[in-house]
Amino acid sequence: MTNPPSPFENLKHLAEQGDPIQRAKTVGAALQAIPELQHWLREIRQGVVQEMRDDGLSHAQVAAELSISRARAQQIAEGRTTGKRADQDSDNHPK
Template structure:
């Protein structure tokens, strides 16, 4: 079995469970929690970027430090999303696509 990507090595124990039913259920619970984890991680990152700005760094300096563009650093600080998450937020009401 392959190694999970860093920093998720500690989830490897899920794949090593002997009982396939337990393994499938436990992995299913983890998969269902991924959107909440992603939301939390985005909030943590946004907080760090806001803190960097409060310490006097410009968006350009934050971007350079994090390997991002100035514009992306500003978007993160403002809590704006890009790509698929942003497009999902633009979906018409009632379309079934979460915002």
């Protein structure tokens, strides 16, 4: 079996549970929760970018530190999404 991406190595135990039925249920529940996980991670990232801005970094400096564009750093700080995710978010949260 392959290993999970490095940020998720602590989830490897999901693949190592003995009972296949429980393993399937646990992994299924984890898969269902991925959108919530993504939302949570985006909130954390936004907060960190805002903290960097509060510490005096410009959007350009934040961008350089995170290896993203200046425009993307500003979008993250403002909580804006782009592309496919923005379309999905607007479908789920009409204005």
